[in-house]
Amino acid sequence: MFKIDEYLSLLRSEKLKRAVRIQSEIIHHSRNFLKQKGFIEILPVIISPITDPLTDYRIRGEIECYGFKYQITKSMIFHKQISLLSVPRIFSFSPNVRIEPASRERSGRHLIEFVQLDIEMKEAGRDEIMQLGEGLLAHIVENIKANCEPDLEFFHRDLKIPEQPFKKISYQEALRRYGTDYEIELSKRAAEPIWILDFPIEGREFYDREYSDQSGILVDMDLIYPEGYGEALSGGEREYQYEKIKKRIEMKEIGLKAYEIYLKFAEKGLFPSAGFGIGIERLTRYICGLSHIEETRMFAKLPGVLGL
Ligand code: AMP
Ligand code: MG
Numbered sequence: 001m002f003k004i005d006e007y008l009s010l011l012r013s014e015k016l017k018r019a020v021r022i023q024s025e026i027i028h029h030s031r032n033f034l035k036q037k038g039f040i041e042i043l044p045v046i047i048s049p050i051t052d053p054l055t056d057y058r059i060r061g062e063i064e065c066y067g068f069k070y071q072i073t074k075s076m077i078f079h080k081q082i083s084l085l086s087v088p089r090i091f092s093f094s095p096n097v098r099i100e101p102a103s104r105e106r107s108g109r110h111l112i113e114f115v116q117l118d119i120e121m122k123e124a125g126r127d128e129i130m131q132l133g134e135g136l137l138a139h140i141v142e143n144i145k146a147n148c149e150p151d152l153e154f155f156h157r158d159l160k161i162p163e164q165p166f167k168k169i170s171y172q173e174a175l176r177r178y179g180t181d182y183e184i185e186l187s188k189r190a191a192e193p194i195w196i197l198d199f200p201i202e203g204r205e206f207y208d209r210e211y212s213d214q215s216g217i218l219v220d221m222d223l224i225y226p227e228g229y230g231e232a233l234s235g236g237e238r239e240y241q242y243e244k245i246k247k248r249i250e251m252k253e254i255g256l257k258a259y260e261i262y263l264k265f266a267e268k269g270l271f272p273s274a275g276f277g278i279g280i281e282r283l284t285r286y287i288c289g290l291s292h293i294e295e296t297r298m299f300a301k302l303p304g305v306l307g308l
Contacts, residue, residue, distance in 0.1 A: 002306050012294070018151040019296050022144060023284045027093065029143040030117055033136050039089040039119065043249045045079050046095065050262050052077050053205055053254055054098065062096050072097045075277060077207055078262050081238060084271050088122040093280070102304025108292045109230055111281060114300045119235075120124035120275030126219050126237050129274040130195060133223060133233060136278075137193060144287055157289040166223070168195040182221070183230055190226040197221050205250035208236040209250075221276075229286045235276025242266040 010016055032043065045085065047063060052075035076094045083090045094116050104110040121129055125289030141161050145152065154157065169177075169186070174196050176187035186194060199208070201216045208220040220236025239245045245266045249259055284296040294300045301307030 002308070008105055011298075014154065015290075016298075017297055018154050018286055019290065020289050020298060022148050022151050022288055022296060023280065025148055025279065026140055026143055026283060026287065027141050028121070030136060033087075033117065033139045034091050037089070037132065037135075039091050039121075040087050042083055042087075042090050042092045044074055044092050044094040045073055047072055048079065050078050050259060051075065053258075054250070056206050061099065065069060074098050075116060075255070076118050077205075077277075078265075080118055080275055081207075081240065081273060082262075084120060084122040084273055085265075091117060091119040094118045094277075098245075100303040104303045105305060106197065106292075109282060109285075110303055111293055111297075111301055112303055112307075113155050113299075114282075115280040116277040117280055118275070118277040120238075120273050122270060122271045122273050124237075124274040126197075126221060126274055128236075129200050129276060130236060132164075133164050133235070133276055133278070134162070134193075135225075137305075138162055138164060140283070141287070151288075155288045155290070157287070159287065166193050166195055168197055169198045170197050183226065187224045187226065187230050188228040190224060192226055193232065194224050195221050196224060201251075206245065206254075207238055209239050210244075210248075225275075225279075225282075225286045227286075227289075229282070232282060233276045233278035234275065237272070237274045238270075240266070240270040240272050 016088055020159065047070035049068065051071040051073050054074050061126060063070050063072065074096065075096055076092060080090060095113065096116055097113050100110045100112050120146055138161055145159060145161070174182040198217050199220050201210060201218055204218055204220060208218040211217050211219055218236060222234050223232040239248055242263065246256065247265065249256055269276055281293050281296045283295050288296070290296060292300045294302060299308045
């Protein structure tokens with residue numbers, strides 16, 4: 001059932017008004033930063049025959065048009081890689097739909113429809129794309145501090161511009177120190193954003209590049225917000241060679257057929273690249289210091305709940 005009274009009180013709240021205003025500034029300053037670095041904004045893809053497999057999501061958002069099957073975008077990862085055949089640096093504010101388990105309703109971090117600022121850079125390595133991510137976050141915080149002081153005061157938020165370069169820890173070391181809850185444990189203890197590097201192949205999708213000299217380890221990364229806000233972004237260097245991509249898809253047992261079109265592009269030749277996607281609602285939550293992601297945007301849709 002749709003809870004109209006709860007919805008109206010959220011819409012009329014000072015909290016939502018200010019969060020949405022900050023969010024608008026986040027979008028504006030992200031755009032400025034990326035444009036200054038020579039990135040071109042491309043329009044988002046909403047439906048396509050191919051989307052991120054995200055193999056842990058069992059429900060697929062699918063629609064049929066003219067007898068063809070389209071997937072609702074879970075991420076634009078493949079479209080980003082393919083766009084680089086045209087322009088070398090791209091970004092998009094990309095709406096993603098992921099039918100998260102209903103048990104995540106109160107996680108504070110999960111929506112079933114959210115927007116990723118998705119970025120990809122031709123012939124970049126992981127270090128270069130991490131530097132870009134650090135610069136982007138620092139630029140956003142700096143500008144929000146300069147332009148949204150009354151809003152930050154309202155949220156009692158005393159943000160610090162993060163110091164670059166950010167600290168780094170390997171996945172193995174994070175697991176050894178903090179156990180399987182490493183993401184949240186690390187985030188709670190951190191006073192500044194921190195990178196987690198080199199995830200094992202089993203836990204990730206098929207498109208992050210495997211080290212050529214370390215089997216089973218990927219040249220990828222997550223950025224973790226401090227103060228318990230958890231994961232900010234995921235990214236890495238990408239597989240771009242046909243045979244390797246094929247092998248990785250086969251390892252996942254998802255069937256080559258589903259990625260036939262993508263594989264055709266890989267066969268014709270993709271470029272090496274690196275990139276990442278940063279969730280706009282989670283970023284808004286961190287900047288405003290909000291306890292729940294529901295308060296970060298208009299029309300937030302929580303897992304298991306009817307949203308607008
Ligand atoms: P992923 O590629 O799955 O790591 O997603 C990229 C980024 O999108 C994450 O680092 C989050 O910032 C954001 N994100 C992923 N899933 C959700 C979700 N269910 N709700 C809100 N943001 C999300
Ligand atoms: Mg991730």
